[in-house]
Amino acid sequence: MGAVVGTLTMQTKQRRPSRDRTDEEVEMATVCYRPEGLDQLEAQTNFSKQELQILYRGFKNECPSGVVNEETFKHIYAQFFPHGDASMYAHYLFNAFDTTNNGSIKFKDFVMGLSTLLRGTLREKLEWTFHLYDINKDGYINREEMTEIVRAIYDMMGKYTYPALKGDVPQQHVDAFFQKMDKNKDGVLTLEEFIIACQEDEIMMRSMQLFENVM
Amino acid sequence: MAAGVATWLPFARAAAVGWLPLAKKTMPKPPVDKSSKSDEILYVNVSGVRFQTWKNTLDRYPETLLGSSEKEFFYNEETQEFFFDRDPEMFRHILNFYRTGKLHYPRNECIQAFDEELAFYGIVPEIIGDCCMEEYRDRKKENQERLAEDTEANEAMDAPLPPHSTSRERLWRAFENPHTSTMALVFYYVTGFFIAVSVIANVVETVPCRPPKGSVKDLPCGEKYQLAFFCMDTACVLIFTFEYLMRLFAAPSRCKFMRSVMSVIDVVAIMPYYIGLVMPENEDVSGAFVTLRVFRVFRIFKFSRHSQGLRILGYTLKSCASELGFLLFSLTMAIIIFATVMFYAEKGTKGSTFTSIPASFWYTIVTMTTLGYGDMVPNTIAGKIFGSICSLSGVLVIALPVPVIVSNFSRIYHQNQRADKMRAQQKVRMARIRMAKKGTVNAFLQYKEDRDRHSDNTTLCVKNRSAFEHQHNHLLHCLEKTTNHEFTNEINYSELCMTESVGYRTSRSTSLSSQQGAQNNSTGCCPRRARRRAAMRLANSTVSVSRGSIQELDTLHIKSTSIPPQTRSSLNAQMCDLKLNCGEPDFSAAIISIPTPPANSPDESLPPSPAPVPGILRNTRATAYTHDNVKISSL
Numbered sequence: 001m002g003a004v005v006g007t008l009t010m011q012t013k014q015r016r017p018s019r020d021r022t023d024e025e026v027e028m029a030t031v032c033y034r035p036e037g038l039d040q041l042e043a044q045t046n047f048s049k050q051e052l053q054i055l056y057r058g059f060k061n062e063c064p065s066g067v068v069n070e071e072t073f074k075h076i077y078a079q080f081f082p083h084g085d086a087s088m089y090a091h092y093l094f095n096a097f098d099t100t101n102n103g104s105i106k107f108k109d110f111v112m113g114l115s116t117l118l119r120g121t122l123r124e125k126l127e128w129t130f131h132l133y134d135i136n137k138d139g140y141i142n143r144e145e146m147t148e149i150v151r152a153i154y155d156m157m158g159k160y161t162y163p164a165l166k167g168d169v170p171q172q173h174v175d176a177f178f179q180k181m182d183k184n185k186d187g188v189l190t191l192e193e194f195i196i197a198c199q200e201d202e203i204m205m206r207s208m209q210l211f212e213n214v215m
Numbered sequence: 216m217a218a219g220v221a222t223w224l225p226f227a228r229a230a231a232v233g234w235l236p237l238a239k240k241t242m243p244k245p246p247v248d249k250s251s252k253s254d255e256i257l258y259v260n261v262s263g264v265r266f267q268t269w270k271n272t273l274d275r276y277p278e279t280l281l282g283s284s285e286k287e288f289f290y291n292e293e294t295q296e297f298f299f300d301r302d303p304e305m306f307r308h309i310l311n312f313y314r315t316g317k318l319h320y321p322r323n324e325c326i327q328a329f330d331e332e333l334a335f336y337g338i339v340p341e342i343i344g345d346c347c348m349e350e351y352r353d354r355k356k357e358n359q360e361r362l363a364e365d366t367e368a369n370e371a372m373d374a375p376l377p378p379h380s381t382s383r384e385r386l387w388r389a390f391e392n393p394h395t396s397t398m399a400l401v402f403y404y405v406t407g408f409f410i411a412v413s414v415i416a417n418v419v420e421t422v423p424c425r426p427p428k429g430s431v432k433d434l435p436c437g438e439k440y441q442l443a444f445f446c447m448d449t450a451c452v453l454i455f456t457f458e459y460l461m462r463l464f465a466a467p468s469r470c471k472f473m474r475s476v477m478s479v480i481d482v483v484a485i486m487p488y489y490i491g492l493v494m495p496e497n498e499d500v501s502g503a504f505v506t507l508r509v510f511r512v513f514r515i516f517k518f519s520r521h522s523q524g525l526r527i528l529g530y531t532l533k534s535c536a537s538e539l540g541f542l543l544f545s546l547t548m549a550i551i552i553f554a555t556v557m558f559y560a561e562k563g564t565k566g567s568t569f570t571s572i573p574a575s576f577w578y579t580i581v582t583m584t585t586l587g588y589g590d591m592v593p594n595t596i597a598g599k600i601f602g603s604i605c606s607l608s609g610v611l612v613i614a615l616p617v618p619v620i621v622s623n624f625s626r627i628y629h630q631n632q633r634a635d636k637m638r639a640q641q642k643v644r645m646a647r648i649r650m651a652k653k654g655t656v657n658a659f660l661q662y663k664e665d666r667d668r669h670s671d672n673t674t675l676c677v678k679n680r681s682a683f684e685h686q687h688n689h690l691l692h693c694l695e696k697t698t699n700h701e702f703t704n705e706i707n708y709s710e711l712c713m714t715e716s717v718g719y720r721t722s723r724s725t726s727l728s729s730q731q732g733a734q735n736n737s738t739g740c741c742p743r744r745a746r747r748r749a750a751m752r753l754a755n756s757t758v759s760v761s762r763g764s765i766q767e768l769d770t771l772h773i774k775s776t777s778i779p780p781q782t783r784s785s786l787n788a789q790m791c792d793l794k795l796n797c798g799e800p801d802f803s804a805a806i807i808s809i810p811t812p813p814a815n816s817p818d819e820s821l822p823p824s825p826a827p828v829p830g831i832l833r834n835t836r837a838t839a840y841t842h843d844n845v846k847i848s849s850l
Contacts, residue, residue: 058222
């Protein structure tokens with residue numbers, strides 16, 4: 001009867017919209033970004049030409065279009081932390097790398113960030129970290145921003161930890177942090193306060209030194 | 216994505232700088248990257264075709280032949296290249312897998328050749344990308360079915376009987392494969408002949424014969440030659456009964472045989488005769504007796520033993536049952552609607568044949584299928600209008616959708632199969648990903664355990680760990696230090712919750728030396744360590760639970776106890792997880808995600824007493840060596 005034919009055609013109709021959507025996505029993805037020349041990048045970063053070559057080969061292999069968008073970034077980062085939920089921290093990290101704030105990381109952003117983190121001076125590294133914690137990029141870190149970051153980090157640990165995450169551990173962590181860092185007790189951290197406090201922190205300095213040769 | 220994950224690891228580690236201000240403790244020392252910084256091009260010669268690729272490309276998958284040290288066996292010193300005496304066309308696809316992280320199945324290649332190549336190079340077929348997976352699975356299933364059919368046919372044809380088979384087995388074989396012996400063949404044809412005779416007799420019985428002398432009415436032949444027909448019927452039934460009893464005797468599984476369709480048909484074919492014998496010959500029950508005779512026609516279904524085509528038809532109908540059911544349902548809906556309408560339209564007419572709605576069903580069916588017997592016709596104008604609508608829609612209902620439905624049968628049927636397959640594949644994939652995740656989690660916990668145990672002994676099992684695994688474990692360790700919490704797994708966590716509620720902890724900091732774990736010739740001889748945990752009454756349950764869970768995991772993991780070449784073939788038989796060539800039992804996560812077997816890097820940042828380290832709650836291996844390293848000091 002007509003109903004039979006009707007239901008059959010309805011089934012076929014449902015399948016078509018999804019195909020249209022993927023067509024659009026395919027079109028969008030074919031736009032390509034190319035980085036600047038190798039010489040220029042070498043001048044701007046602390047990497048040698050060979051290191052840049054290796055980095056770019058890996059980057060291009062992963063993202064043939066030349067950019068990483070936030071979804072892909074979150075997905076990649078989540079693979080390193082299967083225990084918990086790395087999406088929030090990946091979001092903040094993405095914003096820290098995306099210096100141009102256009103929602104995608106190009107190779108230049110990627111390599112500049114890496115250069116700062118791996119080969120930069122202590123001050124540059126601390127500035128980068130400050131930049132990461134400062135979510136709204138207003139030059140100050142307040143308690144709420146810090147709490148967000150710390151919560152995101154604890155989320156990466158997942159549920160099964162020892163000792164178990166009871167109470168508001170992130171909040172306590174933030175309180176302890178502000179206690180240590182906020183010298184004038186005004187509730188916000190400026191860049192200078194942050195750098196001075198970190199330089200006084202021996203544990204942190206020692207750890208920083210360990211991260212010298214990560215590449 | 217797996218290929219690129221290794222690329223992003225330096226980035227993730229660099230980003231760990233962001234944790235430093237928050238960390239309450241010093242970070243652990245990173246592993247030293249001994250590998251050379253510069254990448255080199257490797258030459259791979261496959262039967263004369265020379266391929267070149269970066270070393271890093273091949274190193275992405277350390278569990279395969281090309282990614283591990285196994286390729287050293289194929290290195291040719293004179294020509295400075297790796298030589299493989301295999302198919303170069305297939306090698307192209309294998310190499311593309313390393314480059315892009317996706318394995319594709321070339322449609323024009325033989326599935327068996329492809330499988331063999333994959334097995335040789337140590338690649339598990341499960342990682343074939345979604346684009347080619349369906350095709351691969353279909354071809355593989357087809358191939359397997361064909362092989363099964365061939366072997367079955369071969370066996371049936373000329374395989375000699377097993378030497379000491381009982382007469383029962385031989386009898387069963389004779390029944391199932393009549394071509395094996397002459398006797399069986401004779402019996403086969405005799406039964407066939409008698410089935411035909413019985414069916415023809417049933418038919419001829421009802422034909423009217425010339426009446427005997429002295430009577431006017433035509434008699435059906437059955438009554439005229441009653442004795443003759445009765446004798447023929449008896450003979451046939453005797454043969455059928457004999458055959459059925461023989462089959463029942465010879466069947467290897469009697470219950471299964473009795474439930475099979477063929478035997479049910481046999482029983483239905485012969486029961487009426489016996490019931491007729493038993494029942495008394497009086498008028499009241501003769502009506503029922505006559506009905507029973509109808510069942511004799513089921514003897515014709517006994518031909519399906521003799522005809523392959525009939526069996527296939529029955530199977531096809533069975534498999535399309537849902538579609539046919541839907542068709543019937545929609546037809547029923549139409550019939551009910553029109554019958555109701557016609558009944559109410561014709562209700563008022565005197566002498567109308569539409570006496571009730573069920574009576575109108577007959578009209579509707581006859582009209583919709585355009586038969587039009589004319590025994591029921593509408594008289595009112597409304598009735599005629601609706602009657603014509605009924606017959607027009609009948610054309611649409613019956614004539615149009617039947618070809619559409621027939622073609623939709625095959626389309627919907629195949630689509631459903633594909634959807635089911637994809638759902639099943641999806642489930643399998645999700646399960647695999649979950650397993651891989653678990654593997655990663657457990658791998659890291661294993662690494663921690665090793666680190667504790669081998670804090671002074673650095674040379675164990677380091678050689679086969681890739682730099683990637685070292686670094687990834689170091690990264691996770693940094694996160695632990697930042698948050699001052701440690702990773703555990705589900706079981707230990709739930710147990711902890713229980714013990715915390717009990718509120719009793721001991722502090723005992725003993726740590727056995729790592730000598731016991733040092734002998735690692737094979738997984739089998741890793742020693743059992745007695746687990747000592749005072750006042751932890753749940754110790755035994757934890758052990759058994761974690762052992763059980765790990766054994767579960769292990770059904771999917773491979774325990775490598777020997778050199779990689781031997782485990783490669785077993786690789787393909789199992790899921791993705793894989794052990795490295797190390798005597799110590801490891802977890803190594805799947806190719807899909809990050810390989811993180813436990814590393815054994817020296818770790819000086821593990822303080823002996825102040826930090827609360829859950830020494831008890833380590834993951835254990837299925838070989839059930841449990842940990843003696845009990846360090847708990849929480850108070």
